[in-house]
Amino acid sequence: MNTSSNGYVICFAVGVCVAASAALALCASLLAPIQDAAAEFDRQKNVMIAAGLMKQGDLRPRAELEKLYRDRVKEVVVDTETGAVAEGKTPADVAAMKNPADKERYRVGALSLTAEGKTDSIILPVSGKGLWSTLYGYLALEGDANTVRGITFYKHGETPGLGGECENPEWTAKWVGKTILDEKGALASIKVKKGVVDPAIPNEKAHMVDGLSGSTITSNGITNFVKADLTAFSGYLGNLRSKPQ
């Protein structure tokens, strides 16, 4: 067989492509369930980091952290139209919903519990468009449903070193202690400022965080979707404020 004949070249090329595709497809389908479980565990860790139940880089074994999540985090399905907890719907039901209007309406939040089982903090999913991708994160509020306890971004495709710094614990730490309501009780949300926050200005000190260098669009995206998600959950948060747990 002449290795430089056109027929051979084409057959060889096709053969290599088929072999590579088969190997990749096999590998991907075999590993998919393990990858999904790993991604779910990562999501659970981020809920717990936002709520302060663990820190980034916690060295406890996976089984222990998974148990911590089961014991101390309670997932709730919220009907954002009424602000009430949607009894009878589980997070799995919400994940299976196909209608975009339903997915807007029913959202899965979580409450972190103290060791005695009382509500400690409220964890809300926040997500929206950055520059290159959709960012997914969790914003945790103290029991007063006003003060920020923490925020994490666990999934995004922003530029590493620029928008990707939204994951940096040194930046997310700046969110701690900010409040989402202004003095009149209306939703002020948290804004990412273009520049450094001036603590002398009360509005900035309470409701703004320092910007991310070189990531204006990501930062604006974060400002916008945090506000949108807090607005969606405002009914639910209002209910929690009026009947303290």
Add this chain to the structure above:
Amino acid sequence: MTDTVSPPVAQSAPLFGKDEKKAILDPMWDNNPIAFQVLGICSALAVTTRLDKALVMGAGVMLVTAIANFLISCMRSAIPSKIRIVVQLVVVSSVVIVFDQFLKAFMFDLSKQLSVFVGLIITNCIVMGRLEAYAMSNPPWRSFLDGIGNGLGYAWILAVVGAVREILGSGKLLGHQVIPQGLYEAGYVNNGLMVLAPGAFILLGCIVWVQRAISGYEEK
């Protein structure tokens, strides 16, 4: 088999004869891919902020280079030379993607930290460089060893840079605090330059300098 021209197979090569040892040991020092051949620098800067990232990346490049070398060497007489580079690329890409899938399944946190740099192993000059320079003209087992050797040569440099950057830049090694709290209270501060690319560049330069001074490199 077809009557293709196959490379002359002499007596079967020993498992770890002189050539085999040379294939592994040369790239660890004398012919080190980073210090001597100056290949694969950009990922050496980006993934060495912590030792665990550096080790996983080093292991990744080693596995990819070794397996790709082996596969290409097995096929070397059958690959039409017109599409040689493309075939090498397909093989390397597939191996890298498989590695990435394993990382996402078993080391999810590290795979998030390494993000795009795992995929960029495909573009790492060391891999393609060795395929062209060695695997296309050497038998499979020796090519495999050459891949391991180059990977190890790359990995130890990454490990050294990673360890120094992690200790000086964040006071930890593999996540465990090594700089005692007492030093921080006495006024010691983590070196921010070590966490950024320029710090890695400077360290890399020092390593190349030391390696060439010891091995007596002469600019031709």
